[in-house]
Amino acid sequence: MACQATIATPQALAGIGLHTGRITTLRFVPAAVNTGVRFRRVDLPDKPEIPARIASVVDTQRSTTLGNGPAMIQTVEHILASIQCLGLDNVIVEVNAPETPLTDGSARPFVKILQAAGRVEQDADQPLLSITAPLAVEGNGMALCALPADDFRISYTLSYHHPAIKPQFREFPINDATFVAELAPARTFALYSELEQLLKAGLIKGGSLDNAVVITDQAILTKDGLRYPDEFVRHKIMDLIGDLTLTGRRVHAHVISIRSGHTLNVALARALCAAAGIA
DSSP: OEEEEEEOOOEEEEEEEETTOEEEEEEEEEEETTOOOOETTSTTTTTTEESGGGGGEEEOSSSSEEEEETEEEOOOHHHHHHHHTOOOEEEEEESSSSSSSTTTTHHHHHHHHHHHHHHEEEEEOOOEEOSSSSEEEETTTTEEEEEEEEEEEEEEEEESSSSTTOOEEEEEEEEEIIIIIIIOOOOOEEEHHHHHHHHHTTTOOOOOTTTTTTOSSEEEEEESSSSSSSSHHHHHHHHHHHGGGGGEEEEOOOOOOOEEOOOHHHHHHHHHHHTOOOO
C-alpha cells in the first residue's frame, strides 16, 4: 500500500467564485496524518473546518457544496480532484469566502500550485475503498455503476439533446499522469439557454468566457478555442473524480457513467461508503 502524503509548503491563489461572484483567496496548508482534506473558513469566527466527506454534502445544484453547521463552502470538486490525483491525502484548504475560486474553469491552476507546494510522504498507509460486488445508482435518465477493480478507472458517456454537442465518450485510468495531461485542463461549460434560469436562481454571478465555455444552438463560445475536441466529457470525468473523493478514501473500482452530474455522483459516493461500512 502507498503511504499517505501532504504538501511540503503552503501555497495560495485567488480568483472569482463562479456562483457567488465574490473574489476568494484560498491557501493550501500541510496537515497531519489521518486529517484528510478539510476546508477552513478563515473569514468566520473560530475558523470552522468542514471535512471533505460525504456527510458534509449540503447541496449538489450545479456544483458540490459542503457544510458544517452555518459554515459552507461551494464548488469544491475541482480542488478535491486535484488533491486526490496528485497523491495527496492530508491538506487543509483555508478559504476566506463561501466559495472557492473558479480560476479558468478547470483544475489546472490548482494542479500547478499543488505541484509547486511539493509532496511529503507520511508514516501511515493511504486508506482504500474497494468493492466486491457491482453497485449502481440512477435517476432522471442518468446512471452510474461501480464494478470491482484493482485500480481506479472511469468510463463516461456524455449525451445532450443539443444541436451543438455531439455525444462524447472517454475512458481513463485515474492517476497523476492522466489527470495532469488529459483531465485537469478541461473547463466547465454551460448551455446558453440555461444561463437566464441559473442567474434567476442566484447562480453563476462570476461566470464569463474567462472561466467557462458557453454553448449556443449554433456555436461553442470560448475565448481561445476548445482545449480538446471532447473537452466536455473530460470535464465531467474530472467532476466525478472530485465528488468520489468525498468517500474519504482512494476508490478502487471501474466507474461507468451515463450522463451523471453532481447529484448522482454524490449518490454513488454514498453507496460506496455504505458498502464499505464507512460512516
